[in-house]
Amino acid sequence: MSGLALEVSELSVAQGGREVLRHIGFGLPRGAFCGLIGSNGAGKTTLLRAILGLLPAQGRIQVNGLVGYVPQKIQLEPDLPVRAQDFVALGLDGHKFGFALPGAKRAAAVEAALRAVEAEGFARQRVGRLSGGQQQRVLIAHALVRAPDLLLLDEPLANLDIKAAAEIVALLKRLCRERGVTVLLSAHDMNPLLPVMDRILYVAGGKAICGTVREVVRTEVLSALYGHHIDVIGVHGRILVVAGGEGHDHRHDLVHVTAIP
Numbered sequence: 001m002s003g004l005a006l007e008v009s010e011l012s013v014a015q016g017g018r019e020v021l022r023h024i025g026f027g028l029p030r031g032a033f034c035g036l037i038g039s040n041g042a043g044k045t046t047l048l049r050a051i052l053g054l055l056p057a058q059g060r061i062q063v064n065g066l067v068g069y070v071p072q073k074i075q076l077e078p079d080l081p082v083r084a085q086d087f088v089a090l091g092l093d094g095h096k097f098g099f100a101l102p103g104a105k106r107a108a109a110v111e112a113a114l115r116a117v118e119a120e121g122f123a124r125q126r127v128g129r130l131s132g133g134q135q136q137r138v139l140i141a142h143a144l145v146r147a148p149d150l151l152l153l154d155e156p157l158a159n160l161d162i163k164a165a166a167e168i169v170a171l172l173k174r175l176c177r178e179r180g181v182t183v184l185l186s187a188h189d190m191n192p193l194l195p196v197m198d199r200i201l202y203v204a205g206g207k208a209i210c211g212t213v214r215e216v217v218r219t220e221v222l223s224a225l226y227g228h229h230i231d232v233i234g235v236h237g238r239i240l241v242v243a244g245g246e247g248h249d250h251r252h253d254l255v256h257v258t259a260i261p
């Protein structure tokens with residue numbers, strides 16, 4: 001059996017008639033924590049949706065196991081009469097499961113997923129009334145309840161404060177370590193992920209490069225990816241990735257990084 005949880009080669013994906021990703025390829029080892037990093041519009045959501053088979057794509061995508069997905073920006077109404085534990089149980093009813101689990105097994109699966117994200121304490125509260133960080137835990141438990149091998153998360157740290165984001169990152173890292181789950185998590189800021197990333201998958205200009213942070217976050221590597229000069233600069237214990245060049249749109253190209261491990 002392959003030691004890879006996900007293998008992608010020669011993948012091209014178009015959105016609205018435009019090729020957003022062009023001939024990208026990478027592999028993720030089982031149990032790896034991989035940050036999918038890129039500016040807004042770089043194609044992170046497109047890649048995750050292609051892996052899920054939700055978008056037509058050219059090339060090869062092989063997922064070795066079951067996939068769980070935490071989509072971007074779910075809005076949960078405060079008055080939605082659904083408790084956190086009920087929401088997690090809905091994860092068992094996905095069309096791919098095909099049959100209903102008996103009650104006791106169902107309850108045990110929900111309980112295990114809630115425990116994995118340390119959400120037992122608010123399991124009986126209405127999901128729409130939980131804090132952003134608590135809701136994110138419930139969304140992860142919803143994706144975890146079928147015990148996926150590969151967990152895809154689309155910008156799960158957006159809208160969280162630094163502490164809540166760090167807690168989510170730590171619990172995801174624990175899932176990698178203790179359960180061998182492979183995590184692919186998209187973010188426009190790699191900063192909060194630096195302490196945990198085994199791999200970084202950096203997307204820019206329709207291309208992608210995958211490796212360790214040390215291998216990828218380098219002036220020459222990112223310059224080649226962007227197709228113009230990039231500086232990776234250390235400032236006050238942080239590292240800035242700065243894109244320059246005449247006629248280039250600078251708005252999204254400053255990425256703050258605390259340290260290269």
Ligand SMILES: Nc1ncnc2c1ncn2[C@@H]1O[C@H](COP(=O)(O)OP(=O)(O)OP(=O)(O)O)[C@@H](O)[C@H]1O
Nearest residue numbers: 015016020038039040041042043044045046047188
């Ligand atoms: N349904 C669609 N129809 C047409 N173009 C689309 C569609 N969805 C996305 N795009 C375009 O594809 C490109 C990649 O979008 P995508 O959402 O994958 O980027 P992203 O890296 O996830 O960015 P963000 O962080 O802003 O979500 C963008 O230029 C976007 O405008």
